[in-house]
Amino acid sequence: FDEMSARLNIPAHELYYVGDNPKNDVSGAVNAGYVPVWIMSNGPWPYENEKVPRHRFYSIEGLRSLI
DSSP: OHHHHHHHTOOGGGOEEEESOIIIIIIHHHHHTOEEEEEOTTOSOOOTTSOOOSEEESSGGGHHHHO
16 A cells, blocks of 8 residues: 555545455555545445445446546
């Protein structure tokens, strides 16, 4: 995450990270300061104690509304 932000020369908080894995993609993005976008293709949010991302879609097609 840090490497990508540095190479793009864009602050992490201005970058969106899209993924379908709540632990690796969403948590990783949050911990790095990115805006997480969760593609809910693998079922419901599995973590009771963690906030569901604001941006979430059932398929990659949903990104059109965000862009």
